[in-house]
Amino acid sequence: MYGKPALGTVLPLAGLTAAxxxxxxxxxxxxxxxxxxxxxxxxxxxxxxLLSAKAWFQVRNHGDRS
Known part of the structure; x- marks a missing residue:
């Protein structure tokens, strides 16, 4: 655009992305x-x-704190 070279000429590897x-x-x-x-x-x-098991055990043992 505006006289700038194409992308494939500036970055030679850019043309290899197509193939x-x-x-x-x-x-x-x-x-x-x-x-x-x-x-x-x-x-x-x-x-x-693991997080689900941890949450399940915390909810299950919530009232058993001494």
């Missing part, structure tokens, strides 16, 4: 990203279960 199969290691990176996403979901679900 990811050109870059080596992309399938491996996608696998790592999927594994990280699955691990994060597992972490979140374990945290919710």
């Amino acid at each position: 990811p199969e050109v870059m080596p290691g992309i399938p491996f990176a996608k696998g790592l990203q999927e594994a990280a996403g699955a691990g994060f979901l597992l972490y979140c679900s374990v945290a919710v279960v």
Whole structure:
């Protein structure tokens, strides 16, 4: 715009985003990203279960304080 060069000429890697199969290691990176996403979901679900169990025990034992 206004005489500036195109983005692909300024950043040579910007043109590779349209064709990811050109870059080596992309399938491996996608696998790592999927594994990280699955691990994060597992972490979140374990945290919710532990917090729910803690809250349940606190509510259950609320009147038993001595």
